[in-house]
Amino acid sequence: MRTAIEGARKGAPPAEIVPAHASSEPMLKKIVHWLDEAKAEQIVTIDLKGKSSIGDFMVIATGRSDRHVGAVAEQLRKHLKDNGVGTVRVEGLETCDWVLIDAGDILVHVFRGEVRDFYNLEKMWSAARPGEQTSH
16 A cells, blocks of 8 residues: 555645546546547546445436447447446347446436436436536
């Protein structure tokens, strides 16, 4: 285990100075970019800090059809693996109504439109912070 002083010697700031989810932000930007490249629609990010310990960020996007949802999820999984995200777990590829990509500190949900409207995750996870800007 490295102490804060050892980390400082190696050029890294002490852990207590760096917010826990700061290291997730560059990957979050890449994920949003990759979703946009795959033509995902209505991409929304939600900061989970102080809301849950399941991750730092949640990203929600919509695909135009079940095939599009599956293609978006597969492209995202490939990008994540190519960029060094070790374990990427994917659930829901069988039906592609709702695919969850667990990239560690960032959870990505890709929905068909009707399914996204039904579950309305944005409302559930954003309710704790009214007025928070979540759209991209």
